[in-house]
Amino acid sequence: MKARMPISIQSRWLHRLVLLLCALALITTACGGSPTNSGGSGLNTGSSGKSANEIRIGALATLSGAFAVDGQDALRGVKMAIAEFGGKIAGKTLTMVSESSDATPAVARDAARKLIEQDNVDLMVGPLSGDEGLAVRDYAKTQPGKVFLNGSSAAQDTTLRNPAPNFFRFSTDGVQWMAGLGTYVYQTQGYKRIAVLAEDYSFPYSQVGGFMTEFCRAGGHVVKKFWVPIGTTDYSSVVSSMPSNIDAIYVALGGSDSINFLKQYVQFGGKAKLIGGTVTVDQTVLSTKGPLYQHVLGVASAGPIADSNPTPVWQQFAHTYKSMFPDGFPSPSLFAFTYYVNAKAALLALKQINGDLSNGEAKFRNTLSTLQFDTPTGLVKLDQNRQAIANNFVTLVDKQTDGTLYNKLVQIVPNVNQTLGVPEAQYLQLGEFNRDNPSCP
Amino acid sequence: MIAARIMRIVGLFALSIFLLTFPLFASAFFVVQIGIQSLFLGIVALSLVFLAGYGGMLSLAQMALYGSAGYTLAIITVTYGLPWFVGVVAALIASTLLAVIFALISVRTQSIYFLMITLAEAMLVFYYAEQDRIFTNGHTGINGIRPPTVGPLVIADPTTFYYITLVVAVLVYLALRYIVRSPFGLSLQGIRDNARRMQSLGFNVYAHRVVAFTLAGLVAGIGGILGTWYDGAISPGSVDLTRTINLLVIAVLGGLAYFEGAFIGALFFTLITNFASSFTDRFNTVIGLAFLLVALFFPDGLIGLSRKTVQLVIRAPQWRGKGTVASQSASDLPHAAIHSNGTASDSVNLGKQFMAASVNPEEKEE
Numbered sequence: 001m002k003a004r005m006p007i008s009i010q011s012r013w014l015h016r017l018v019l020l021l022c023a024l025a026l027i028t029t030a031c032g033g034s035p036t037n038s039g040g041s042g043l044n045t046g047s048s049g050k051s052a053n054e055i056r057i058g059a060l061a062t063l064s065g066a067f068a069v070d071g072q073d074a075l076r077g078v079k080m081a082i083a084e085f086g087g088k089i090a091g092k093t094l095t096m097v098s099e100s101s102d103a104t105p106a107v108a109r110d111a112a113r114k115l116i117e118q119d120n121v122d123l124m125v126g127p128l129s130g131d132e133g134l135a136v137r138d139y140a141k142t143q144p145g146k147v148f149l150n151g152s153s154a155a156q157d158t159t160l161r162n163p164a165p166n167f168f169r170f171s172t173d174g175v176q177w178m179a180g181l182g183t184y185v186y187q188t189q190g191y192k193r194i195a196v197l198a199e200d201y202s203f204p205y206s207q208v209g210g211f212m213t214e215f216c217r218a219g220g221h222v223v224k225k226f227w228v229p230i231g232t233t234d235y236s237s238v239v240s241s242m243p244s245n246i247d248a249i250y251v252a253l254g255g256s257d258s259i260n261f262l263k264q265y266v267q268f269g270g271k272a273k274l275i276g277g278t279v280t281v282d283q284t285v286l287s288t289k290g291p292l293y294q295h296v297l298g299v300a301s302a303g304p305i306a307d308s309n310p311t312p313v314w315q316q317f318a319h320t321y322k323s324m325f326p327d328g329f330p331s332p333s334l335f336a337f338t339y340y341v342n343a344k345a346a347l348l349a350l351k352q353i354n355g356d357l358s359n360g361e362a363k364f365r366n367t368l369s370t371l372q373f374d375t376p377t378g379l380v381k382l383d384q385n386r387q388a389i390a391n392n393f394v395t396l397v398d399k400q401t402d403g404t405l406y407n408k409l410v411q412i413v414p415n416v417n418q419t420l421g422v423p424e425a426q427y428l429q430l431g432e433f434n435r436d437n438p439s440c441p
Numbered sequence: 442m443i444a445a446r447i448m449r450i451v452g453l454f455a456l457s458i459f460l461l462t463f464p465l466f467a468s469a470f471f472v473v474q475i476g477i478q479s480l481f482l483g484i485v486a487l488s489l490v491f492l493a494g495y496g497g498m499l500s501l502a503q504m505a506l507y508g509s510a511g512y513t514l515a516i517i518t519v520t521y522g523l524p525w526f527v528g529v530v531a532a533l534i535a536s537t538l539l540a541v542i543f544a545l546i547s548v549r550t551q552s553i554y555f556l557m558i559t560l561a562e563a564m565l566v567f568y569y570a571e572q573d574r575i576f577t578n579g580h581t582g583i584n585g586i587r588p589p590t591v592g593p594l595v596i597a598d599p600t601t602f603y604y605i606t607l608v609v610a611v612l613v614y615l616a617l618r619y620i621v622r623s624p625f626g627l628s629l630q631g632i633r634d635n636a637r638r639m640q641s642l643g644f645n646v647y648a649h650r651v652v653a654f655t656l657a658g659l660v661a662g663i664g665g666i667l668g669t670w671y672d673g674a675i676s677p678g679s680v681d682l683t684r685t686i687n688l689l690v691i692a693v694l695g696g697l698a699y700f701e702g703a704f705i706g707a708l709f710f711t712l713i714t715n716f717a718s719s720f721t722d723r724f725n726t727v728i729g730l731a732f733l734l735v736a737l738f739f740p741d742g743l744i745g746l747s748r749k750t751v752q753l754v755i756r757a758p759q760w761r762g763k764g765t766v767a768s769q770s771a772s773d774l775p776h777a778a779i780h781s782n783g784t785a786s787d788s789v790n791l792g793k794q795f796m797a798a799s800v801n802p803e804e805k806e807e
Contacts, residue, residue: 063718064725065683097719098718099718100718100724102678102683103678104676104678104679104681105582105584105674105676105678106672106674106676106678106679107678109672109673109674110474110478110715113470113473113474114470114474114715117468117469117470117473117474118468118470118471118474118715119719131580131581131582131676134581134584135584135674138584138585138673138674199580200571200572200579200580201579201580201581202580202581229568229571229572229580230580435574
């Protein structure tokens with residue numbers, strides 16, 4: 001038996017080999033036929049094989065996984081920006097190439113590499129979630145000749161610590177999104193002692209950090225923090241171990257996590273009032289079918305947009321969104337908005353420089369770093385780390401006459417910068433926000 | 442068969458030339474994202490093919506073992522800042538030791554129960570990585586893992602990394618091929634086909650399985666080191682359920698019965714995941730459909746399918762020359778034994794096939 005087995009295996013070897021070669025041959029043919037491939041140019045993939053009359057925009061969003069719905073809305077934002085310019089800049093056609101990730105950093109980095117190196121995009125907008133942003137920022141450093149713009153990714157460190165010179169974020173981050181909320185709930189709603197419930201990763205760290213910086217400064221106390229993994233479906237243990245002597249719970253959960261918690265909180269007879277993180281009661285949650293009313297009416301939250309923003313520019317933006325995408329949300333989500341703003345920044349800069357992307361996009365980068373423009377929520381400009389300074393909005397969940405829920409604008413916090421007004425050096429000394437920092441028990 | 446032998450040499454030569462010169466004509470994207478990724482995923486899939494195809498153990502824990510090596514490498518080299526070779530050695534020890542523990546827990550079960558237990562083990566590693574703060578840094582994981590520079594070799598350079606991954610893949614492939622033909626490998630296949638019979642012949646079934654699982658853990662760990670250098674980071678997302686299932690898809694797509702299938706499956710999977718999204722937003726559906734088609738119609742995977750096709754083309758004249766179709770179908774039996782029992786290990790007719798395998802008619806052909 002021992003002598004025979006190898007022979008039988010060897011005789012199969014030939015057929016497998018032939019097949020292997022067939023497969024490899026097929027693949028090489030496929031590469032050669034690809035219109036975007038740089039062909040025999042060796043290792044340098046910087047050269048573009050596309051026509052000179054095209055500006056190609058890569059859009060990276062989560063089209064699968066827990067944030068798939070958000071990712072779809074994000075792409076709508078990019079499409080709106082392109083449509084606004086009539087699909088052309090300086091006689092060059094704007095085309096969008098989209099790639100998907102599943103909210104994991106590794107997949108986001110691979111998708112970004114595909115867009116930049118294989119699809120030869122001139123600039124990239126994305127990604128959507130916090131840790132992805134850190135991964136794409138690191139990848140951007142290896143591609144200095146391309147411009148990267150953020151999508152809705154809002155981990156603070158993407159631009160605050162160790163930033164990439166070609167990564168621009170015209171949207172505000174998770175800390176900035178909390179501006180105004182801590183003070184508002186302490187002074188206006190009168191919550192003095194609260195608990196925190198949040199997902200255990202970089203974006204909620206930013207959110208909780210931003211919220212607590214203000215709330216603790218105002219004199220409030222955060223008596224307990226609960227950190228749950230993303231995708232937690234059962235919150236019974238959290239609800240049952242919630243301290244009883246609190247005024248409210250600050251909840252920073254996203255998408256289905258938020259919906260699951262809100263449903264269970266009422267089922268378990270939770271009494272404390274709720275305060276929402278930016279995505280806890282956003283359009284993707286509020287538009288969920290089912291009776292959420294009694295759970296979320298009156299919940300205070302803050303973020304870069306307010307559904308009921310009365311300014312004509314916002315109303316116009318929301319109107320365009322609804323007419324372009326009848327299948328979208330009742331009102332553009334945070335993701336559509338942030339992708340729109342970042343894509344629009346790129347297109348405005350490209351228009352100023354007449355689509356001149358020569359010299360490793362140097363002109364494009366310079367123009368972007370000094371660009372200021374009016375977004376549907378007001379003026380946006382960048383700081384020295386290429387991070388946006390923009391308005392922030394405190395909102396309350398309210399019910400429209402037709403029964404749909406929306407975020408009612410209650411306060412505008414103008415020109416919020418990344419360090420919430422604290423000088424950068426002093427702010428950096430506070431340390432990275434994480435599970436334990438800040439703390440005010 | 443002389444013609445076949447010449448063809449084999451020519452084919453091997455052509456394949457070697459292709460793989461060795463790949464970075465010279467392919468774009469950096471293809472070298473890195475298709476080439477390197479297929480190779481290191483192929484190595485991990487190889488460990489699964491070895492377990493499933495030759496040991497009858499369909500393990501879902503291979504990505505977790507991959508992750509244990511990756512995390513160890515990251516913790517040693519990034520968190521503690523120790524030299525890379527300490528990290529590599531520790532990573533291999535970690536994945537091998539974890540494999541021993543996993544094996545001790547799981548090898549006494551079979552088929553669906555084995556699958557469930559290894560799935561539980563995989564999820565154990567995932568949730569540990571997700572929730573531990575001290576070592577694995579939770580959801581964010583550990584970033585900034587750089588491939589080292591060894592003397593003149595800058596492994597971070599894509600072309601160098603490609604060649605290193607290629608060499609490692611070939612070595613692992615040859616080593617596993619050698620092992621499955623060794624007395625240990627043959628008794629392992631015997632255990633796969635009929636564990637009770639082997640036991641009554643005096644073989645220690647559990648020891649064989651534990652050793653096989655441990656070896657596979659080492660191989661998965663090697664893939665883990667390469668994959669973690671490739672990603673430059675490791676997070677629970679690298680070892681989650683999606684990644685676990687992806688590896689199974691790779692192995693089944695390629696064909697659980699052949700080591701080459703691991704690499705073909707990885708290549709096919711990498712190509713689909715990278716390029717299906719260029720044509721349709723529903724690329725996950727494309728992957729799912731491809732998987733369904735292969736699972737339903739080509740149980741031997743892509744490599745089995747092509748082997749059959751090639752066989753039809755090449756062997757057709759030989760049949761006529763030999764005159765009997767019967768001898769041909771008989772010569773197929775040993776393969777059938779391997780394929781059909783790649784996953785199920787304990788069925789009644791296995792004894793027959795075990796016998797068939799030991800009376801191999803192909804020997805005469807050679």
